[in-house]
Structures are given as structure tokens and as C-alpha cells.
Amino acid sequence: MSKIDREKIVHLAHEVLDIEADAVRTLKDRVDESFTRACELMLACNGRVIVTGMGKSGHIGGKIAATLASTGTPSFFVHPGEASHGDLGMITGSDLVLALSNSGETDELLMILPIIKRLHVPLIAMTGNPKSRLAQSADAHLNIDVAKEACPLGLAPTASTTATLAMGDALAVVLLELRDFTEEDFARSHPAGSLGRRLLLRIGDLMHSGEQLPMIGADASLSSALAEMSEKGLGMTTVVDSDERICGIFTDGDLRRLLDHGQVDIQQLTIAEVMLTQFTKSAADQLAGEALQMMDEKRINALPIVDDENRIQGVINMHDLLRAGVV
Numbered sequence: 001m002s003k004i005d006r007e008k009i010v011h012l013a014h015e016v017l018d019i020e021a022d023a024v025r026t027l028k029d030r031v032d033e034s035f036t037r038a039c040e041l042m043l044a045c046n047g048r049v050i051v052t053g054m055g056k057s058g059h060i061g062g063k064i065a066a067t068l069a070s071t072g073t074p075s076f077f078v079h080p081g082e083a084s085h086g087d088l089g090m091i092t093g094s095d096l097v098l099a100l101s102n103s104g105e106t107d108e109l110l111m112i113l114p115i116i117k118r119l120h121v122p123l124i125a126m127t128g129n130p131k132s133r134l135a136q137s138a139d140a141h142l143n144i145d146v147a148k149e150a151c152p153l154g155l156a157p158t159a160s161t162t163a164t165l166a167m168g169d170a171l172a173v174v175l176l177e178l179r180d181f182t183e184e185d186f187a188r189s190h191p192a193g194s195l196g197r198r199l200l201l202r203i204g205d206l207m208h209s210g211e212q213l214p215m216i217g218a219d220a221s222l223s224s225a226l227a228e229m230s231e232k233g234l235g236m237t238t239v240v241d242s243d244e245r246i247c248g249i250f251t252d253g254d255l256r257r258l259l260d261h262g263q264v265d266i267q268q269l270t271i272a273e274v275m276l277t278q279f280t281k282s283a284a285d286q287l288a289g290e291a292l293q294m295m296d297e298k299r300i301n302a303l304p305i306v307d308d309e310n311r312i313q314g315v316i317n318m319h320d321l322l323r324a325g326v327v
Helices: 003-030 033-044 055-070 107-118 133-137 159-178 183-189 194-200 222-232 252-260 288-298 318-323
Strands: 049-053 075-077 096-101 123-127 140-143 215-217 236-240 246-251 302-306 312-317
Touching: 003 159, 033 096, 033 123, 033 140, 033 159, 049 055, 049 107, 055 075, 055 096, 055 159, 096 107, 107 123, 107 133, 123 133, 123 159, 215 222, 222 236, 236 312, 246 252, 246 302, 288 302, 288 318, 312 318
Parallel strands: 049 075, 049 096, 096 123, 123 140, 215 236
Antiparallel strands: 236 246, 302 312
């Protein structure tokens, strides 16, 4: 590829980005009483925000609906073409409709307008033509008009769809703030994401318990402890009294340190003679993210889990947290 071609590519890309940046920047002057009215209507909605739009506006509408839903405003997308063939049944009198159309004259949207009005459902229109039928029929109109599309033919929706998406994001974020939406709320909508795992997942969801729990009595021999550690494969064992209250732990690291001191008769030593009696423990309802931070700070790989009476409930190790994606 010649140098001239490379320069042309860079120039064209810069031009597209400048046009789209200008389109978004222009929207700041459109955040007016109509925008405030749209936010008030959406906050007052007791149902769902139904987003609808055809073609590229529909694709953007799907993303706006997803953003609203994940930030505290229940929402989903309805295709306007399908709406007139039965999907209008998804819209109830407690909902609100957010309709997207750059021209404001999209036939499929205009066709369902009478039904929306008959349901007395609030309508917010996002168009590039304030004088269009859709804009004039709306309870609140958001102007997403752009000076020109980034497409040199002026045909492919480019700057206009970027402006629509940005205006949708503005609505979603403003509503998020007005609803006092928190990180914990966000996590509940994203349980599979890393944030959701950090803020929702509890130690009790991950810990080894029951037959998987390495546990021996305080009167057991060191050799019995090593056998328990080998069988359970967690690199440690808990040591408990007759009521299963934890009184110590013993780890692979403790064994290595013990062997470093010289000859050790594992048959003669009891676990009580070599176990750690000062150790970190936790409760099953502690957040997994907090446990990870604590283990990292204390440089430990395993954490015994106890109840309010110090009875052993389970064990969790660093690998469990990493496998669960708690990072």
C-alpha cells in the first residue's frame, strides 16, 4: 500500500470521527425542558420502558433498552413491524414508549401510534425532525438532528445513530443517578460479570463443606493430619474439638517449615503440638471479594469458615476464588 493511500485512509477516518464527535457535541444544547420532561415521565413509569424503532434505529434502540434495564430502569425492545402483528400485547397501560426514528415519519411507528394513544401510554420520541408526525404526537420530544451523516453519500445512518445512542446514554445515566442506583444494584443485574461476582458472591457459595471439608480432632497424630490433607486436596486441614469448634489449622507451608527444623517423627507428634492456634477465619456470609482482599493482604491461601459459636462450617482457598472469577 502506497504512502498516499495510507494518508487518505487516516484522513477519511479522522473526518468520520470529527463529524460524529460534532454530532454528539451539538446534543448538549438540546438538553432542555423536553429532556427534563422525558426523565420525569420515565421516573414516574410504574411499568417498563418499551423502546421501539426500525432499521438502524431499531439496532440502537435495542442497545438503549439494554442499558436502561441494566441501570435500574426496567426496559425491553419491541420491533414496530412485529408490534402490529401481535407484539403490541407486550405494552400495558402502566408502560412508557420510547420511539426512535431519524425522520420521524417511519410508517411502522406511525401505524401503532393510535394504539399507544388509546392505551394512554406516555410517548417519548427521539427524532431528527421536530416537525414530524412522531415528534408532534409525543409527550416529550428529544431532538437528535445532525448537520450531516459521516457517510459521504449522506445515506447510511452514521452520525445520526451515534447521536441517538448518546442521547439514550444520557437518559439512562441521569435516571441512574436520580434513582440512587448503586454498585450493588448494578451487580444484581450482572451476576455473571466480575463486578457481580465481587459484590454478590458469598463465601458460603464457594466453600468446601461436608465430606469435602478437611477436619481432624485435636488428639489426632500428625500422620493422620497429613492423610486428611492428602485426601481432601486443599493443602490444609482444620483442627477441631469434640464439639467441632475450631482450635487450629495446619497447612502444607507449616509442614515444610517443620521439616526445615530437622528430623520430625510424624508418627509420634500430635497435631496439637504443631498446629497454628493463631489464624484468620471468616463467616459464610462474607463477600467473596472481601475474602480475596483479606487473603491477599495476609498472604494466606486458605480460610476456615466458622459460625457464631466458632464451629467449623467450611474452608475456602485462593484457587476457589480465582476459579469463580472473583478478581
